[in-house]
Amino acid sequence: MGKIHLMDEPLSNKIAAGEVVERPTSVVKELVENAVDAGSTMVEVLLKEAGLTTIQVVDNGNGMDADDALLSFSRHATSKIANEHDLFRIRTLGFRGEALASIASVSKVTLQTSDGETGTFVQMEGGRLVEHRAGSLRKGTDITIDQLFFNTPARLKYMKTLQTELGHSIDLMNRFALSYPQISFKLSHEGKTILHTSGSGEIQRVLADIYGVSIAKKMVPFDGQSHDYRVTGFASLPEITRANKNYISLFVNGRWVKHYAIANTVHKAYHTFLPLERQPIVVLNIEGDPYLTDVNVHPAKQQIRLSKEKELMELIHDTIRRAIRSAVRAPVIEKPK
């Protein structure tokens, strides 16, 4: 007889979790993405010990029925894509169907969800079902992750200070708030509110919530369109500068992404306006046919590959530069192309 056998699900999920669940912030990210995908207008995140003890995410989205509530913890279980065609036209933040399975395999999860017709309560521990029964009928989902990494002590050991871990989650929630100004986000830690946005839909109000009113007043809107892409957002006046690129928030079809070349292009748009070593504050929303974007690069879904990159870079550069130039009304000599 051969020596190979298929791993059981909790074990394979635990391995997958190594990539998806790096730290408490990864859990916050996956849970809030699910809340956004569920059409929520209100998402509340409550943390204890920077998320290491407890991460609770409450939303008022579509919720799940009793069967889905259980199935959601199976690996490769998703309501978001159905076939290969969909994979190339992703319009949701999630699509891999593995976040809940991975998270559940390295923590204790309590899920309360309702689609308005049925209410369901599910409890999991280390990827194994503990309880599944009828629950409250409040529409939406309330999910709590306790004792993250309780069964992966090596991972737990590598957590940085609580302040550092909390900092990552604050940063993340700021980006969600900027990307979805129409959703009210609340983040609290040990009962203390850290961020609370109104959900009014105005990015400038969110900018004020995060960076303060005086900065928000010094941000100018921009809007540009090319054949394949549209870019919109806000860019700081040259009098506002920062030491690093952390204040350049890039979103592609609503997803916060990290993209070195785009951040560089944003910086270049400020050429002669800013000292070379200083960086602006920018919120850049890029919209284009999902077919042009590939987020299936890494399980954390923060890297992205883009088609027609040259067209996009020119659009970003020219749109932001034009907005800054007209705001400061300074004649600038352009390099001939």
Ligand code: ADP
């Ligand atoms: P994915 O988001 O990639 O589909 P997840 O493991 O994150 O995979 O979630 C599995 C499924 O569970 C989702 O496709 C969705 O149908 C359901 N789900 C998870 N969280 C929520 C939520 N907050 N509200 C409604 N449905 C949810």
Ligand code: MG
């Ligand atoms: Mg998801």
